[in-house]
Amino acid sequence: MKQFLMAMPDSVLPVLSLDNRLDAVDFLESGMKATVQNNFGESSTLLRLSDDYASWELSTVVSCELKLLVSGADTTVCMSTTYHSPFPESVLTFYNKDWQPRQCVVEWPTDADFRQIPEGYTLEDWKDLRNKAGMMVLQAKLQEKANEMVVYCHFPMADETAKRDFPALMKSSTTLFWHSSGFSKK
16 A cells, blocks of 8 residues: 555645655654644644555544555555545545546445334334434445445434434444445445
């Protein structure tokens, strides 16, 4: 991943210059806190770096993960950028090994993928909760040790009744799995 970060064009992640990325990697490898002043005058921190994964806190409200996804001789770089204000919502972008944009398919989960109906509840109970929950936003978390992505659902406009009933009727996350051209449920 280190080589990919060094080869990354500044246009892919304009908040961090090549010098920012080099310094952060050096700090992390030296066992220091890998915080640099980014191009907007704020602090950015490289949190994790492995052979195929990097995690950044770009600012107090934006984080970014990069994952190298290898399928045979083909390498795809997946970048998940999460905006945490006012609620976490992620955007995925994909690149080939030369940092050219790549089209990949993401089979984003629907609200039904988060549904669980334990004993004592009905589908109508779930539908009532879903109606009270309002808009759903998704947060993607790439997995460092697997070619998977955990997707969390958030309902920022949910009323108090819906928030109280979520643990019984809604799973907080579901997992998508990488295949050669994108992420899907299986």
